[in-house]
Amino acid sequence: MQQVKEKKFPVLEIFGPTVQGEGMVIGQKTMFVRTAGCDYSCAWCDSAFTWDGSAKEDIRQMTAEDIVNELRHTGGASFSHVTISGGNPALLKNLGALVEALHNQQVEVALETQGSIWQEWFLEIDDLTISPKPPSSKMKPNLHVLDDILERLQNRPKSAYSLKVVIFDEGDLEFAEKLHHRYPNVAFYVQTGNDQVQEENNERLVSDLIGRYEWLIEKVMERDTLNRVRVLPQLHTYVWGNKRGV
Amino acid sequence: MQQVKEKKFPVLEIFGPTVQGEGMVIGQKTMFVRTAGCDYSCAWCDSAFTWDGSAKEDIRQMTAEDIVNELRHTGGASFSHVTISGGNPALLKNLGALVEALHNQQVEVALETQGSIWQEWFLEIDDLTISPKPPSSKMKPNLHVLDDILERLQNRPKSAYSLKVVIFDEGDLEFAEKLHHRYPNVAFYVQTGNDQVQEENNERLVSDLIGRYEWLIEKVMERDTLNRVRVLPQLHTYVWGNKRGV
Numbered sequence: 001m002q003q004v005k006e007k008k009f010p011v012l013e014i015f016g017p018t019v020q021g022e023g024m025v026i027g028q029k030t031m032f033v034r035t036a037g038c039d040y041s042c043a044w045c046d047s048a049f050t051w052d053g054s055a056k057e058d059i060r061q062m063t064a065e066d067i068v069n070e071l072r073h074t075g076g077a078s079f080s081h082v083t084i085s086g087g088n089p090a091l092l093k094n095l096g097a098l099v100e101a102l103h104n105q106q107v108e109v110a111l112e113t114q115g116s117i118w119q120e121w122f123l124e125i126d127d128l129t130i131s132p133k134p135p136s137s138k139m140k141p142n143l144h145v146l147d148d149i150l151e152r153l154q155n156r157p158k159s160a161y162s163l164k165v166v167i168f169d170e171g172d173l174e175f176a177e178k179l180h181h182r183y184p185n186v187a188f189y190v191q192t193g194n195d196q197v198q199e200e201n202n203e204r205l206v207s208d209l210i211g212r213y214e215w216l217i218e219k220v221m222e223r224d225t226l227n228r229v230r231v232l233p234q235l236h237t238y239v240w241g242n243k244r245g246v
Numbered sequence: 247m248q249q250v251k252e253k254k255f256p257v258l259e260i261f262g263p264t265v266q267g268e269g270m271v272i273g274q275k276t277m278f279v280r281t282a283g284c285d286y287s288c289a290w291c292d293s294a295f296t297w298d299g300s301a302k303e304d305i306r307q308m309t310a311e312d313i314v315n316e317l318r319h320t321g322g323a324s325f326s327h328v329t330i331s332g333g334n335p336a337l338l339k340n341l342g343a344l345v346e347a348l349h350n351q352q353v354e355v356a357l358e359t360q361g362s363i364w365q366e367w368f369l370e371i372d373d374l375t376i377s378p379k380p381p382s383s384k385m386k387p388n389l390h391v392l393d394d395i396l397e398r399l400q401n402r403p404k405s406a407y408s409l410k411v412v413i414f415d416e417g418d419l420e421f422a423e424k425l426h427h428r429y430p431n432v433a434f435y436v437q438t439g440n441d442q443v444q445e446e447n448n449e450r451l452v453s454d455l456i457g458r459y460e461w462l463i464e465k466v467m468e469r470d471t472l473n474r475v476r477v478l479p480q481l482h483t484y485v486w487g488n489k490r491g492v
């Protein structure tokens with residue numbers, strides 16, 4: 001294992017503790033580790049700096065131990081949950097070493113990925129969010145890969161993984177319906193999108209986002225194809241707008 | 247069982263589908279059944295009409311079957327989750343008949359109660375929120391009763407029940423710390439309070455509530471006694487303000 005332990009991962013941000021603003025553990029007190037690199041390039045990506053080269057200078061190559069040390073340096077004793085986000089952290093074959101290092105400290109680990117790549121260490125993740133991208137992203141998820149991922153997860157506790165779809169429009173809603181129908185037993189979340197990732201006026205942003213949330217609630221409420229579903233906003237944008245690192 | 251089936255329950259509201267705005271299944275598409283009557287009288291109760299006599303005329307005595315029929319009449323096929331709320335529904339010894347009737351239709355059931363009374367049918371609830379009242383409520387929860395309730399729940403799946411504490415001030419935070427320390431293995435939620443249940447200007451209300459949420463996040467983030475914790479607002483007030491029945 002020595003080699004794996006010395007493996008380095010491209011890291012863009014380490015921050016917290018703060019609250020998880022989205023998805024299956026919304027509100028959870030957590031630290032964030034954001035890795036660089038993505039195999040997608042979604043039209044509305046809210047972390048394009050992880051893959052578009054604009055933050056290239058900020059990428060640090062860190063071992064699992066480096067990352068844990070920096071998490072402790074930043075968060076002290078005030079956390080027992082870490083969220084790994086990207087980009088797409090599933091690009092990193094050996095990231096299980098970080099998950100293991102965190103578990104050794106009794107720290108729970110959440111992961112967010114779009115579901116384009118399987119990694120064995122997904123089985124160790126406490127809160128795994130698979131977020132297939134809807135048509136408005138201009139990406140085309142491979143549902144066979146997704147089938148395979150969800151099949152491999154089926155012996156995990158139901159509360160350990162979930163699907164989350166970001167919704168901008170009716171086309172995205174149809175995609176969500178199709179997905180929920182395909183995997184009826186997987187915890188299912190729909191989430192409002194934010195198409196104003198440049199907006200700096202927080203009051204305007206929040207009022208617009210609440211309007212979008214109300215729209216999405218209305219759409220989901222009227223569909224009997226979306227019953228066992230949770231509808232959520234991105235809560236952190238209500239508090240901090242488009243600010244990074246909070 | 248005939249007698250139990252014919253038992254009537256005092257019901258104040260049946261509405262939905264809408265989203266659950268709070269707690270362990272925040273965002274869940276659900277119908278609401280609100281029962282009348284409470285053994286508490288919290289200083290800041292946001293549903294005082296369930297017990298202060300002001301809505302006495304609206305109370306209907308309904309059997310489990312009546313309630314299920316009205317849920318279907320109101321929500322049609324567009325729900326598979328029902329939240330029973332109050333008041334304190336735990337006052338109703340035979341409410342298990344409603345839980346059973348809903349389960350027979352493959353409908354999941356959530357319950358909200360302050361944890362002052364145990365009922366055997368708690369064991370059948372899919373999402374049970376126990377919400378002990380903090381000092382700002384002017385109530386004094388009996389922790390021995392709470393010990394007993396949580397002991398009886400300990401064979402339920404971890405994801406089937408949770409503690410939730412509403413926080414208005416530092417005294418409430420200390421109460422939350424004490425409770426989380428006492429029951430470290432129970433899923434734990436802290437939630438912002440709303441002390442402006444009469445405010446009709448939604449924009450003012452939302453901006454004030456987001457400010458409170460930010461305060462609570464800050465307080466929880468700095469405490470290493472509150473790590474495995476989720477911090478949430480009352481999401482429905484962001485969308486609908488203090489309006490009832492949504």
Ligand code: SF4
Nearest residue numbers: 038040041042045087
């Ligand atoms: S998958 Fe995520 S990180 Fe990658 S481009 Fe899409 S939104 Fe951005």
Ligand code: SF4
Nearest residue numbers: 284286287288291333
């Ligand atoms: S326990 Fe709940 S319903 Fe009863 S008085 Fe307190 S807040 Fe109101």
